[in-house]
Amino acid sequence: MFQVQKRDGRLEDFDRNKVVGGVLKAGGSNDDAEKVTAAIETWLPTAAINGVVKAEDLGAKGLEVLRTVNPAAAAAFEAYRNRKAQGQ
Numbered sequence: 001m002f003q004v005q006k007r008d009g010r011l012e013d014f015d016r017n018k019v020v021g022g023v024l025k026a027g028g029s030n031d032d033a034e035k036v037t038a039a040i041e042t043w044l045p046t047a048a049i050n051g052v053v054k055a056e057d058l059g060a061k062g063l064e065v066l067r068t069v070n071p072a073a074a075a076a077f078e079a080y081r082n083r084k085a086q087g088q
Contacts, residue, residue: 002044003052011052016041019062023070026077032070039065 023033
């Protein structure tokens with residue numbers, strides 16, 4: 001099992017449902033969500049150090065894959081993330 005290190009340092013178990021939910025909220029389809037999640041699950045063993053991956057690296061990889069699968073959903077997700085970063 002892999003763990004995700006949040007920005008505040010907390011660790012939580014990797015949850016594929018969070019990836020699926022994020023893609024769906026961004027406007028992706030169930031098929032898009034499955035493709036992104038499968039790509040992340042393939043990438044995770046190579047990116048994790050001692051079973052831990054940083055949340056920001058996980059998000060960047062998800063966005064990278066989403067751009068190839070559904071560019072419109074990726075743009076919507078980026079816009080949401082930028083608004084959130086600005087405190088809106």
